[in-house]
Amino acid sequence: MTIHDQYTDLPISRFEKSRLRHPDTGKNYRLNHKKENYQRSLAWKKLHPNYDNIMGKKYRDEIKAEIFVILGAKCANPYNIDHTAFEQNLNYIKVLQIDHVHGGGKKEIKRFNYCQHSYYKYILKQLKLGSKEYQLLCPTCNRIKVIVNKEK
Numbered sequence: 001m002t003i004h005d006q007y008t009d010l011p012i013s014r015f016e017k018s019r020l021r022h023p024d025t026g027k028n029y030r031l032n033h034k035k036e037n038y039q040r041s042l043a044w045k046k047l048h049p050n051y052d053n054i055m056g057k058k059y060r061d062e063i064k065a066e067i068f069v070i071l072g073a074k075c076a077n078p079y080n081i082d083h084t085a086f087e088q089n090l091n092y093i094k095v096l097q098i099d100h101v102h103g104g105g106k107k108e109i110k111r112f113n114y115c116q117h118s119y120y121k122y123i124l125k126q127l128k129l130g131s132k133e134y135q136l137l138c139p140t141c142n143r144i145k146v147i148v149n150k151e152k
């Protein structure tokens with residue numbers, strides 16, 4: 001029921017007119033065809049398995065690569081450990097972890113509902129603004145840092 005059912009002498013706006021002509025558009029359409037839409041999206045997902053994963057991963061990897069380039073693609077090595085043997089391994093870059101210089105990473109990712117995607121995007125933005133809060137660490141250095149600083 002619209003306002004014009006009660007007050008028939010009210011002037012009808014252009015928007016209202018189009019609504020009367022096409023009652024099944026926009027929000028109404030979505031509400032009236034909920035089941036149908038849901039089933040259609042299910043069928044589409046069946047036809048394109050892993051679409052979300054592939055697209056998400058590709059995008060995430062691009063952001064991650066950009067972060068790594070800015071941070072030097074190298075372990076920050078705060079404890080002066082000999083890394084030469086590590087760095088010769090081609091898989092070396094894959095194990096590098098983004099670390100908070102002053103800790104608090106777990107709290108920060110909680111703010112993004114544990115969504116890695118938006119978290120990486122946030123880090124990249126901060127880095128571009130000149131943040132010095134982040135560094136790359138190899139798992140060894142990261143573990144030592146956790147023990148030394150008693151991070152949890």
Ligand SMILES: [Zn+2]
Nearest residue numbers: 075077138141
């Ligand atoms: Zn290291």
